[in-house]
Amino acid sequence: MSDQPEQGTPAPEPGAEQELRGVDLARRALEEARAAAKASGKSVGQGRASPRRNLRAGGRRRSGWSGARPDERDPQTLGRLTGSIAKNRGWxxxxxxxxxxxxxxxxxxxxxxxxxxxxxxxxxxxxxxxxxxxxxxxxxxxxxxxxxxxxxxxxxxxxxxxxxxGPAAPSWRKGERHVKGRGPRDTYG
The missing domain is CATH 3.30.300.180 (DnaA, N-terminal domain)
Structure with a gap:
């Protein structure tokens, strides 16, 4: 085997770029992105920035995940949910x-x-x-x-x-017709 190109294919010129495919193309794009980020002062590919830092810097919190602290998107207890529903509806x-x-x-x-x-x-x-x-x-x-x-x-x-x-006392007024007076008393003597 020789380093000579086969008959019919042109030899690559020393200063010309080869056509990249697959993984090589992805690596090249990543290197270009890192170089552009380095030139602008940002770091690319070094991991995800903390959402806490973004919130301090005035950035919005991502809507896809809630993080380690309690959030309104986390599962709620039934008592808390019913309380919020009652409050929202004026109950x-x-x-x-x-x-x-x-x-x-x-x-x-x-x-x-x-x-x-x-x-x-x-x-x-x-x-x-x-x-x-x-x-x-x-x-x-x-x-x-x-x-x-x-x-x-x-x-x-x-x-x-x-x-x-207190407890209700028994009523001595029984029936439609009754006699005014002191009520029941000792009549045996």
Whole structure:
């Protein structure tokens, strides 16, 4: 074998470029890009720049990946999603009112919840029914602490005041017709 070209193919001239193909063409393009970047002061092919540096420099964050820190594109808990939906649609006050009635024992504590039941929440006034008159009296003394616990659990302004009532006494008014007076009394003597 000789370094002589075959008959019929012209010999390459010493200063002429050969036609590049495949990998050689890619290498050549990469070298040209590196040279152009070096001339402009940037580095090419040295790895991806940190998204944190780009954010400090005023660049936008890439939309294809979120990185190591929490992002709005990461999976969210169901509670956080429902909270954001309620906030966006204006249901926050209704959800907070439902939390007072639905999570009563976790809002005020097990001791109070075992002796008192929330009945209604209307216009910021929470009606509570106590199981006995003694507990109704005790809850009236604790009214400020109960209101503070509710506001801490569900937010300010959901419950503005508390109305506490004892157990309902039996009614002696039975039927359509009744006689005015003191009600039942001892008639045996």
């Amino acid at each position: 926050s006050t209704k959800v907070a009112e439902g939390m007072v009635l639905g999570r009563w024992s976790s809002v005020v504590g097990d001791d109070i919840a075992s002796h008192a039941t929330p009945m209604t929440l209307k216009d910021g006034v929470l009606s509570i029914a106590a199981e006995s008159t003694a507990w109704a009296t005790q809850l009236r003394m604790l009214q400020a602490q109960i209101l503070a616990k509710i506001n801490a659990a569900v937010g300010q302004g959901v419950v503005t005041s508390v109305r506490i009532s």
